Amino acid sequence: MKFFCSAILIVLSISTSLSQSEGEFSHLSFDSINDTIHKYSYTDVDRTITAANAYILKSQRENDLINEWVGLNAIAVSYYHNRMFKESSEQSEKNMHFAQKHNLREQEMESLAYLSDLQLVVSDVSTQLEYYEDLLQLAETYKSNFYKQIAYNKIASVLDVSGDTRKAINIRKKSLDFFENKTVDSTFTQKSINSKIAMISFYLSNSYLELEKVDSAKLYVDKIKQFSEKDLDTCYMAFSYAAEAEIAYTEKRFKEAKKLYHKYFDVCPTEYDLIKINYAYLIGKIELAEGNYHLSSEILQKGLDDYNVTSVEEGFMKDYYEKLAEAYKQTGNFERASFYFEKYLTSKEKQTELKDSAKKSLLENEREAFRNEVNSLITEKENKQSYLNYLMLSASLVILILLFVLLRFYKNKKANEFKFEQLLAKIEAAKQSDEIIDTKDEDLEEKNSNDVPEDIKQHILDGLKKLEKQEYFLKQECSSYNVAKKIGTNTSYLSKVINSHYGKNFNTYINDLRINYAILRLKNDVIFRSYSIQSIAEEVGYKSADSFTKYFKKDTGLNPSFYIKEIKNIA
Template sequence: MTFSTLQNLAFRLSVTLFFLVLFSGRISAQDKDSIAIQYILKGKSFYKADDYEKSITYYNKALALVEKTKNDVLIGDIHTKKGHAYLLSGKNKEALDAYDKGLSMAKKTKDLDQEFVINSGLIQVLRRMNRLDKAHTIASGMIKSLDQTSFKNTHNHVNILTTVSDIYLAREQYDSVLFFSKKGIEVSKNLDYKEGLVDFYIKKGMIFYYKKEYDKSFKYLFDAQDILLEHDITNQSFPKVNINYFLASSYYEKGLYDKAIEILHKTTDAAEEKDVMKPPVIQSYLLLANCYGEKKDFEKALYWNNEYVRLIENYQKDKDETLNSIYEKDAQKLKSEIENLKKEKGENIKKITFGIVTLLVLILIFIVFKYVKKQKLNKILFNDLLEKINQLESNGAIDVKKESSKEIIIDDDKVVEVLKGLTRLEDQEYFLKSDCSLRAMAKKVKTNATYLSKIINIHKEKNFNDYINDLRIEYALMRIKNDKKFRSFSIKSIATEIGYKSDYSFAKHFKAKTGINPSYYIKNIQKQETSFETV
């Protein structure tokens, strides 16, 4: 008889005993807690098997029992485990709600270790919602107070380093990711913690992919894959998807489209309904479309692109709902603080409460005023921008910010040749390449980086980075306006298409040049096109 069989038998006997005691009318709080623990263990076994739906079912059964016994420690533990299950199944809003309840219990019982576990999951939700500043604040606090917990040099220490690395990865601070990955690998090896090694090897593979060092990327990704194949590691589906995506991405960059397609189909073929809300799975559909596009198989390219668009719309809906939930919880937290203040201070608090409420009302009025004002300003900026595009479209250039009109006299043959070379590269849209750099461009126009930088400063009246960013934003403005299919892409996909490594960088430069966010521009272009079609 195997250990698994014995475990199932013990669980069934415990449940049978529970119902015998229940119907005999002599069930005690201790009995309920004991059965709840059996449910938790059963839920945990399904969690390890990647069956998150069944896992949550058993956690809910346990929760129904311990809520009657008011066992705050078990209640907090169950909510935390539910949060983890929801997180790995891609249900961000449900994960946020579960973590919030678990955090309340952890604070109530003053369990700092439990707070750390919950915050690790909470950071992942915030990262997915692009609330990187808030996630970074929580992560920094965890690192500073790690010595106050029992986690030092344990599996949870590795998990915390993993969580912190995720934030730096999202913020494109790659040197920080490599720093924490090195520490994480060291601790994981000392503990023989295979899950930790897999995660950090994947992260290093990702970093070297972003740095375009594909051979190094392959090394770490294959190291991670070997560990998954050789060891019985729980929750393998998510690391497998990540490994497949970045292996395929590296093959795609090297022009090996068939290899990329073969790997990506491993993800799409194995993906269940519960998996399709995970970002790496969604991005795999887009990469498949790009691979087939490069192979000139446009029928399949269109199919996978349509699937990607469908999934990204559902993901965005879930993301919006989760963000609303985050804001609601922030407001509820403020309300709870006011209520606690009332209890502590009694009648005297009425004046303070009135002042706080008044201040909140004023803040709310101010926020509404600023919002309305911002919307009006955005509309003005959008209309001005559109007018400039329409006026200058025939010239092939867009002044998103007014440039100096002083004339420049060119009397140096070398300068003339370099400027001609820049014009040629602009016509070839070289600036859309993600590896477009000052050194690379200088090589293209047959000069050195220092000389090219000076020419751009003098004759383009801007530094190199502003020069490239202006060209990219001008291109994006024009193509979004005129290309309906391009307009349907996600912000991240558009950013990648025009040479940016992240949607954050693209949005930052777009707003700096136009005064509005790319999402606002796309939405209003779409509205305008729809209104024209209606007319």
């Protein structure tokens, strides 16, 4: 009991002194408080929050809503700098609601942009893409070209992650064209325009390297090099060195790449631990490529030890673990090599979210191949011929399976293409969306609605049309009870009217509306087509991808994924 009371006194003492500290601190200038925020943002969350709260307190005293948001945002940024991603996401959401409540449009878009970036860590790529699309829509609503371009470039980053590099390139080229033709105004200084050109050119250079088009990558490096350091905002010159270094590394000019990487980090030094581990990775991979295996493993291991990877970051460490595993393998430290190769595989599995059993089988083959290689090095037994035979047998089996799958695939594809053409014809012929899919049920609960008064029947039909216009059927809460409640009737009358008027039961009526909506939106909305099937399902009112796929195929004869692919081919 004595200990408990003492603990409470300590907590109260800390709270009081912190409050006083914030109160006294809040009488300084905004610039002075901001200096403290920047000083501790990467290293001390508690001090940063104390300074940020003082900033907020000063803003509230002065009725300065924009600076109050700045203080709130400083907390989210510090959480991020210290890799407290969940806390950063929660704080960013609060910041966005604060901006919405006080009609701070630019701050609302900034909060949403920050919140969107965090979804890759705290949620998934699909959710992240949805947030980016929200940002794009908000930018269009507020007529903000700046945030529209931010949204486009962030969507391009998601496309890069998904492997659709060419589409990402096309988006970035349009964005680059926008900034190259942008005139200076109150939003954009010449420096900020140049900096955006440098940043987008850097990403384009990387994308072309991903496609192994080195000459194209060099063209975009030249775009960055046209600027001097005074033409760009702080640190943006680093993009030039980073892009040149990647090209030099690709062309195996390792000494030059190393010098350029050092320049890259010297131009904009930082204590941010994420930058430090990136530096360790880049220098470590060059030492590995040059055959300096011991030095490479030391650099990579120290970078990893200093960083302390969190569980949510494991999915982003694939390349790092692969290089470290290879460095240890070449030094003969097979135990460490195996350990990091396993971490590489786990990271790879998380990153790509493998769902397909065939891909998992290939992953296991890769793991087995590595184990065989390590075991052969340890035991110094040369089993190359038997290993080759094993690979040939595996390849033969894979080829046989592929042939069988291909035969079935082409047969199904032909049938599906015919169904797709029929569906397109229905879409073209339909005057209204509800004419595309119009299912009739043979077994109806209530075929006759004569006992429903005519005025009530008309009221129900008018209410249904109104809810259709409001797209209430897209909500997962859409049930006969809720629909009846919204219209102002009972479920019995509602069921009878739908049965007799539409020739279908309530569930069929709602499913037809949802599938017709999905068919048309997938045909007309490019971004909607990039959603995962789960996200599309939730968007149109289903709780699971399986339910959506079941009803979509029942009504059209096609899987949603096939329909989306074919629509893309004709779009």
